[in-house]
Amino acid sequence: xxxxxxxxxxxxxxTAAAALAAFAALLAATGPHLASLYAASGLSGCHGxxxxxxxxxxxxxxxxxxxxxxxxxxxxGIILLAPAVIGLFWGAPLIARELExxxxxxxxxxxxxxxxxxxxxxxxxxLTAMAVTEGLSLMQAWWAAPLGRAAGLGAPAGALIQGRxxxxxxxxxxxxxxxYAAFAFALGVTAGALIRRTIPAMAVTxxxxxxxxxAMPLWIRxxxxxxxxxxxxxxxxxxxxxxxxxxGDTLTLVATSLPGQPGAWILSSGPVNAAGQPVSTVPAACTxxxxxxxxxxxxxxxxxxxxxxxxxxxxxxxxxPFQWAETALYLALALAxxxxxxxxxxxxxx
Amino acid sequence: xxxxxxxxxxxxxYRRTWALRGCTLAIPEGRVVGLVGxxxxxxxxxxxxxxxxxxxxxxxxxxxxxxxxxxxAQLGRVGYVxxxxxxxxxxxxxxxxxxxxxxxxxWDGELAGRRVAQIGLDPKQRAGSLSGGQRAQLxxxxxxxxxxxxxxxxxxxxxxxxxxxxEFLRGLMEAVAEHNTSVVLSSHLVTDLERVCDYLIVLVxxxxxxxxxxxxxxxxxxxxxxxxxxxGTLPAGQAVVEESHTDKQSTLLVRTDEPVLDPAWxxxxxxxxxxxxxxxxxxxxxxxxxPRLGVAS
Numbered sequence: 244x245x246x247x248x249x250x251x252x253x254x255x256x257x258t259a260a261a262a263l264a265a266f267a268a269l270l271a272a273t274g275p276h277l278a279s280l281y282a283a284s285g286l287s288g289c290h291g292x293x294x295x296x297x298x299x300x301x302x303x304x305x306x307x308x309x310x311x312x313x314x315x316x317x318x319x320g321i322i323l324l325a326p327a328v329i330g331l332f333w334g335a336p337l338i339a340r341e342l343e344x345x346x347x348x349x350x351x352x353x354x355x356x357x358x359x360x361x362x363x364x365x366x367x368x369x370l371t372a373m374a375v376t377e378g379l380s381l382m383q384a385w386w387a388a389p390l391g392r393a394a395g396l397g398a399p400a401g402a403l404i405q406g407r408x409x410x411x412x413x414x415x416x417x418x419x420x421x422x423y424a425a426f427a428f429a430l431g432v433t434a435g436a437l438i439r440r441t442i443p444a445m446a447v448t449x450x451x452x453x454x455x456x457x458a459m460p461l462w463i464r465x466x467x468x469x470x471x472x473x474x475x476x477x478x479x480x481x482x483x484x485x486x487x488x489x490x491g492d493t494l495t496l497v498a499t500s501l502p503g504q505p506g507a508w509i510l511s512s513g514p515v516n517a518a519g520q521p522v523s524t525v526p527a528a529c530t531x532x533x534x535x536x537x538x539x540x541x542x543x544x545x546x547x548x549x550x551x552x553x554x555x556x557x558x559x560x561x562x563x564p565f566q567w568a569e570t571a572l573y574l575a576l577a578l579a580x581x582x583x584x585x586x587x588x589x590x591x592x593x
Numbered sequence: 594x595x596x597x598x599x600x601x602x603x604x605x606x607y608r609r610t611w612a613l614r615g616c617t618l619a620i621p622e623g624r625v626v627g628l629v630g631x632x633x634x635x636x637x638x639x640x641x642x643x644x645x646x647x648x649x650x651x652x653x654x655x656x657x658x659x660x661x662x663x664x665x666a667q668l669g670r671v672g673y674v675x676x677x678x679x680x681x682x683x684x685x686x687x688x689x690x691x692x693x694x695x696x697x698x699x700w701d702g703e704l705a706g707r708r709v710a711q712i713g714l715d716p717k718q719r720a721g722s723l724s725g726g727q728r729a730q731l732x733x734x735x736x737x738x739x740x741x742x743x744x745x746x747x748x749x750x751x752x753x754x755x756x757x758x759x760e761f762l763r764g765l766m767e768a769v770a771e772h773n774t775s776v777v778l779s780s781h782l783v784t785d786l787e788r789v790c791d792y793l794i795v796l797v798x799x800x801x802x803x804x805x806x807x808x809x810x811x812x813x814x815x816x817x818x819x820x821x822x823x824x825g826t827l828p829a830g831q832a833v834v835e836e837s838h839t840d841k842q843s844t845l846l847v848r849t850d851e852p853v854l855d856p857a858w859x860x861x862x863x864x865x866x867x868x869x870x871x872x873x874x875x876x877x878x879x880x881x882x883x884p885r886l887g888v889a890s
Binding site for chain 1: 665669674680
């Protein structure tokens with residue numbers, strides 16, 4: 244059965260290997276350039292506040308070459324798309340195409356039970372899917388390591404330098420790609436078994452996978468652990484800002500980083516008064532346009548009026564627990580889908 | 594002697610419609626059985642259930658004394674060629690034979706190779722570029738080389754031209770004679786089966802209209818023609834299968850185990866096609882006589 248699986252899967256396997264090799268060659272060719280920019284930036288030996296400026300100029304340099312910035316985005320895109328592509332082209336046709344073309348009558352009438360047929364196919368192709376996706380991720384993580392180190396040194400977030408908790412990076416580095424690949428593949432197989440036609444199964448696979456990938460960082464991942472809360476003084480670094488709206492000046496505060504907590508994932512932030520209750524309007528004392536248009540003055544005025552910024556966040560130390568939790572969640576979903584496929588294949592028959 | 598296929602109250606429902614319902618029959622072992630019936634009679638469903646491709650909604654079915662597709666051993670004992678004789682379009686003929694060898698412990702590689710050569714298939718050719726007849730032959734080769742005890746063929750010749758049809762059936766008969774395999778093949782055309790079957794089952798709307806050895810069936814049916822007469826006046830031993838009347842003449846197809854002695858009748862023997870058509874015709878109210886199912890004792 245393993246030999247048959249290989250015979251039927253080898254075209255896809257060779258395609259995947261070629262894609263991996265091309266990706267590796269591209270990154271290997273451009274990686275040293277990025278590393279040399281990092282070495283020249285002096286970031287490796289910096290201390291304290293000086294790092295921020297060095298990181299800023301490093302990022303500017305990476306941006307200026309254009310090609311590295313493009314490669315970074317393309318690389319992340321490929322890693323994020325790989326599970327979906329696998330689910331669509333390896334998962335959905337696995338059972339659906341057999342049923343559609345009638346070859347299920349051939350496959351399932353040899354001296355091999357359906358359970359074994361499915362077990363071998365799922366194992367061989369599923370493990371390949373996970374290995375390919377994680378391989379892409381590891382290669383890109385190696386390539387992008389200088390950017391990650393710059394972020395870890397407390398560099399202000401920019402287009403390229405972003406914390407590990409940022410959606411794009413959390414979902415493409417670490418071990419989450421393993422979970423995504425396993426889940427997308429199992430989802431494709433299940434959709435195919437249910438719908439029995441390849442193209443609609445592919446469409447459903449894509450829709451469900453995309454929906455979950457959007458829902459995960461928005462509504463599920465923030466709750467893997469109760470968020471930490473803190474209240475800090477408003478400061479220009481925390482992006483205090485007032486906006487003039489109808490019926491009074493509305494006040495919003497958006498924090499992008501937390502002093503003393505580099506790499507923390509900020510879930511929400513907003514102004515509160517001295518009693519800790521949320522406020523939504525600029526205190527009357529600070530509404531003069533001379534104050535509002537000068538950020539340090541505005542912050543000072545807010546502070547004197549007792550307005551502070553409340554932030555809920557996940558500290559950077561929870562990165563790996565969150566990686567494990569998310570991967571485990573996706574693997575558990577994948578196993579549940581696979582279990583359903585076995586039951587369905589044996590109970591409903593063709 | 595166990596039955597090749599035995600069903601009791603077998604039914605298969607697809608959403609609202611029943612493809613097969615209340616089907617009770619026994620198909621004897623060691624014979625070439627023709628399963629005939631109009632489209633929609635449930636032949637394909639019955640064979641699919643026997644091959645384990647489908648799961649019954651109700652009733653029971655046993656194949657060679659075991660539930661269908663019960664395990665690898667049972668799967669190996671039954672060969673199945675589905676209606677459209679499927680093959681993997683992108684795999685070569687030789688790959689199909691390797692598939693068979695890998696997945697079947699009882700694989701007869703010599704038989705498979707010999708058949709492929711005989712049919713004239715190019716092992717390097719992809720199955721997708723085979724003609725319908727060649728693909729049917731390939732599917733049959735795969736099923737035969739498993740060395741099954743029972744071979745299920747669902748309308749295997751339906752899509753073939755007359756020449757390919759003859760070739761296919763000849764190949765089938767050679768292989769079956771060599772290994773004494775039981776065969777059940779379905780068709781809605783009697784002419785396909787006439788030459789190969791020694792046992793016949795007529796299935797209409799899931800019900801067995803008649804079943805028996807071809808020779809016995811032909812011997813026990815007569816066509817009577819003579820002056821117009823009410824069929825009710827026939828002797829008790831003569832059951833009317835089909836009747837047609839003109840003003841002056843009556844023509845009857847009767848089933849009887851005794852010779853027809855009434856000199857008013859012109860008695861002629863019945864051909865298989867004629868017989869099957871009479872039993873398939875829904876207009877004919879077949880006498881309520883339990884079909885002799887059966888496993889010859």
